[in-house]
Amino acid sequence: MGDVSAGVTAHRRIGGVDTIRGLAAIAVFICHIQAYWPFMELPGKLPQLAEVGAHGVDVFIVISGFCLGLPVVDRTKNLDVRQFFGRRATRIMPAYWAALAIATVLAIAPATWRSVVAAPASAWDIIVNAVGLQTVFVPTLGNINGSLWSVSLEMHLYLVFPVLVIVWRRWGGSVLLLATAGCTIAWSVLEHRVDFGGPLSGFVGDRHALPARLIQFTVGVVMADVIVRHRFRLSRRLSWFAALATGLLAVAGTTLSVPASVDTILWSVAGAAIVLLTAHESRPSVVYRALEGFGRRTFSFYLLHQPAILLMAVAGRNAPGGWIGQLAIGGALTFLVSLLAAECLYRSVELPSHRFGQRRFPNVTVRLGGEATTVTQPGDPRDAARR
Structure with missing residues (x-):
């Protein structure tokens, strides 16, 4: 995995970030295959193990905070809010709206709605x-494409990011972490205690909402400061040990059904440990390059994978060999369909709109005193803040 500090100063990609995204997307995909194919009766503890894959979203959120935090770790620069919002909007909204249009047609067409929604x-x-x-309007979460909730969350995180940067710059990362952790805990405590009813029924305390996930995003932002500005490093062996140990601890917490806020914080810590792996160089391999390429397309993949899983349920059900064939053959075919659809969305909408945003809003930060500076965030094409 590429050197983070070198990647920021020289405007190069951070190797490994897209690989982490790719692995997290695969984990979410497996989780959703198990959840949306009830006919696939996995034995033993495999269903619970597959469900852990849902926490790939937690890792996505930490990585998003990390990548957005990279341009503002330099204290000689301030965030240009107008440029930032413009870049973010052109980065995610066109692909999101395109995927939403597809999901909407599937969710209202007489021939398909029964396959994808209730x-x-x-x-x-x-x-x-x-x-x-x-x-915010929780009853609508699964009425078109339930997986799109995380894009809604991402939009809200972008809105509060300038405020987080101000708190971070003025009072430091520790205060920011404590404040957002307190927000997450308080939000969890309010669940079942406050309910506005009507369209807002279930909003307070819901785990999909901004207050519940703010700590994860903040952990990523602070990790950018820790790794780049403070140049914190662990040895390669200790980095892998930390990622494995914190990951197992988070899995244990999920398995033991710890309180929601505790579970969220545990996965925040695991995400931070995983981000630490980006501080080490990695020898390129066929698998690494494949995961990096897939990781660059995970936003489009994530946007489209749930409808693909639901529509491909017939193929999964008819796969030979019981649950093994359903998972291996049906799952592989569904993954391929999702990947092909994602490639089409990536090339036709996501990549062109992102490049337009880079040209139209090139200056994410501005030097103190007013001089604009073009900041290239890591990733391909030169922007790591993607889902």
């Missing part, structure tokens, strides 16, 4: 999802 999507569902408010 009831045909309403006009209210479409409006709420279009503006990214399904994590």
Whole structure:
């Protein structure tokens, strides 16, 4: 994995970030295969193990905070809010709206809606999802494409990012972490104690909402400062040990059904340890290059994988060999379909809109005193803040 500090100063990609994204996306995919194919009766503890894959989203959130934090670790530069919001909007909204349009057609068409949703999507569902408010109006979460909740969350994280940067710069990372951890705990405590009812029913305390996940994003932001500005390093062996140990601890917490806020914090720590791995060089290999390439397409893949899984359920059910064949053959075919669809979305919408955003909003930060500076975030094409 590439040297982070070198990647920032020389405007080069951070190797390994996309690999982590790719592995997290595969974990989420396996989780959803198990969840949306009830006919596939996995034996023993395999269902619980597959469900752990849902926490790939937790890792995504930490990585997002990490990558967005990289340009502002330099204290001689301030965040240009207008440029930042413009870059973020052109980065995610076109691909999101394209995927939402596809999911909406599937969720209202007489021939397909029964395969993808419990009831045909309403006009209210479409409006709420279009503006990214399904994590506020919780009853709409699964009415078109349930997986899109994390994009709604990402939008809200972008909105509060400038405030997080101010707190971080003024009072430091420790205060920021304590404040957002307290927010996560308080939000969890309020669950079942406060309910506004109606369209906002279930919002307070919901784990999909911004307050519940803010600590994970903040951990990523602080890790950018720790790794780049403070140049914190562990040896390669200790880095892998930390990632494995914290990952197992988070899995144990999930398995033991610890309180939601504790579970979120445990996965935040695991995500931070995983991010530490990016501080080490990695020897390129065929697998590494494949995962990096896939990782660059994980946003498009994530946007489309759930409808693909639901529509491919027939192929999975008819695969020979019981649950093994259903998972291996049906799962592989579904992954391939999702990957091909993602490639089309990536090349036709995501990549062009992202490049447009880079040209239209080139200056994410501005030097103190007013001089604009073009900041290239890591990733391909030169932007690591993707899902």
